[in-house]
Amino acid sequence: MEFETVIGLEVHAQLKTDSKIFCGCSTEFGAPPNTHTCPVCLGLPGSLPVLNKRVVEFALKMGVATGSEINRVNQFARKNYFYPDLPKGYQTSQFDKPIIEHGSVAIDVEGEKKTIGITRMHMEEDAGKLIHDEREPLSYVDLNRTGTPLLEIVSEPDLRSPQEASAYLKKIHAILRYLDICDGNMQEGSFRCDANISLRPVGEKTLGTRTELKNMNSFRNVQAALEYEVRRQRDLLLEGEDVVQETLLWNPDTGKTESMRGKEDAHDYRYFPCPDLVPVEISDEWLEQVRAGLPELPDQRRDRFINEFGLPEYDATILTDSRELADYFEAAQVECNQPKKVSNWMMTELLRELKGGSIEECRVKPEQLGGLLAMVEGGTISGKIAKTVFETMLETGQSPELIVKEKNLLQVSDESELLEIVQSIIADNPGQAEEFKNGKTKLLGYFVGQLMQRTKGKANPKLANKLFNQELNK
């Protein structure tokens, strides 16, 4: 039997405001436990929340960027449950009146384009963190993260494969980064993803029993977990067994999903409108301001890279996947005005060297890469030398100009200087010179090689060819 996979994703994006959603405490990551707290985020008796307007603004940006409907009057609700990382005993979230509904993003999986619906997005506060003692049955509570603003982004069950899920996730990530409203760090938990996944026989309309996957803290994990879960559910169904509706944790060490043993069962969150916060009203003016201030988004930038720089779609898509990569490209390209060469260098040398790391950490600044390529184009150095220079740039972070100067790698384009060496090489190789004259012109390579050896690769190759042809044919 053939099965169709149905996936919906829930993304929790921490919004990178300076202060928390309902108080003035800092949202900075990594401070000593419980130092970024106040009566409000500690949930002390009598404290009251005051909404941080930046959070609304950031949510609006995401809503506009995904072509969503903005609920001009939306409301916070309380989601009631007990957990030690939740000091009020409820999470202030949104329920039946979220700020954003009905949006979409475009994805591209191996050339196949598809639109994925966004059901809703809502603002809420993050919980704190529990730190468990490894030796004793003790847990510590750190409430620094409590009240950090989150935007929960819920997709329609439109995704049909782990690849599509991954592409969707990357697109959401890219848009958030382009809007500069989330730092997107999956390891630190500022961009988190849960998945609902079910299988159904191809052609079947009703959805199969789903499982919820959690604890996938990298793009790779999301895809791997979903692939594992597709296989697991398919095997169950093929054997005539039922999929149990449950929450599963992805274990990256074993490469398997593990049951949370029904801990999440039968939660009744008893949502009701939060009486401490008035409804959020979004004026025409405010929305217009957000719309006008929206930066270029990944899809627009990709199209511009194709049109303005003449890049192939493949290159443009990869380069605009992340805002940093695209920024890097533009900063490098402006130095040398050679878009395709910059793209080639980035997609081969640079990305290989980064090994998945952030381009912002790369020692080679975009201006330097652009400068290097400009030197090649201008004939200052050869393409071959450029690769050596690039390696030094990666190691030292020095500018190409400095490296070329210090290592004396300037291309020798002085005709009289080269002529002297050419003549001496011909004089040292009378046999080969004779063969050349007799028609074995392939030997030109040999002579140029000799020249490169003597000049340590710095001789201008065009000039070298010209001079050997001229001298050997005398």
Place this chain on the structure above:
Amino acid sequence: MKPYELTISQALEALETRDLSAMELTKSCLERIEQTEEAVGAFVTLDPEGAIAAAEEADRLRAQNNTVGKLCGIPLSLKDLLCTKGVKTTCGSNILADFVPPYDATVVEKIKLENGIVVGKAAMDEFAMGSTSETCATGSPRNPWNTRYIAGGSSGGSAASVAAGQVLGSLGSDTGGSIRQPASLCGIVGMKPTYGRVSRYGLVAFASSLDQIGPLTRDVRDSALLMNVISGYDVRDSTSVDTPTEDYTQNLTGDVKGLRVGVPLEYFSGGLDPEVEAVVRNSIGLLESQGAEVVEVSLPHIDYCVAAYYLIAPAEASSNLARYDGVTYGYRKEADSLLEMYRKSRSEGFGAEVKRRILIGTYALSSGYYDAYYKKASQVRTLILNDFNEAWKSCDVLVSPVTPTPAWKIGKISDDPLSMYLSDILTLSTNLAGIPGISVPGGFSGDGLPIGVQIQGPHFEEGRLLKTAFSIEQALALKPSLPLIGKEAQ
């Protein structure tokens, strides 16, 4: 006349003319407390050192001829759900028995800014849930007029401390009558302002959409004076309203000519005590004789108030009280598992009435019941507001009883929650509609127990309520006199 017998305005005058020092006044109050507290039981926590220090400061400020605050040197009590920095705030509950807030409520900041003196924290029904002050985990206040009778609730300690002459004024909170009812039963003035008029920041929440802080005082002028201090928008409370405040004392003219006084039919039906009715009708007559125009009005949905209130308030309370889990602060019972710790801490920390309301509220918000209970109750709330808005077309204020009966004996209905809930019937609608209400003394029962008169008005018309109340007060000429308490009474 002893200093503690003065009203706030009288005391301010004496302080201003140097006939009295803040220290004399404060010590007089502290002595009065010493004499009467055993019988009255108004306080959970007393802070005599803090009070003496504040009195010293007040006298120093006056001596320096500095511009002094509006309450400079006035001893006050605060209901024990207003957070006071460094001073225990128990909410009348074991679960917060040792809770010391690291911050002052906005109203407490304001009192201190005006150089008022906080003498102590007043007893109350646990988490303000109750109408008799009998659910207080830390000991119940009693009615100063007869200490075998309830002081009312939930701001029973506030009302008793003012009525007994222990302090000159107090701040309480009113979620369904918790200021007006004890004020009425103790023979003082209690104002519940418009929802949003006074910041709730630092008020330990019972039902957030209904709670409002207000003053309890010996006369109407003092009520206006305290309103001048505590009113106003606060950025820390999103539900406080940014409308201009006024000098409320300007309303104390005694002139009610042309004022349209609405008499709501439904408030005078059913089990209204004849003595209470007589007192209220007398006040209405006094207003009429001073030129007010009396009209009968109808508030047809008042019958649904108790039902709507006892869904909305417990629902919000069930969520507001979830934070008392023994994790970050408050009472914790150690246990082997997290769930056990929650269960034991909350079971031992909360009293019966609080648990009853948490259960009711949790049920009302449960999935499958939300629409039938919480949502329906919210709709009823709109109908009640509509009733009032309809009434304002034909009248400017409504005058009615505060409670169906005068104070009753301690223990009479403490095992009968439904009777207690029903005793709130005349005060609940004010909170459900978010309008202001005031209770002003109207007379006494044959047993010598005070009976108050309730005045309600449109949103932000506190001034109109004060004007009407002042007029009744003037016409009755019931000079604020203090009851004889304990040994005095024998």
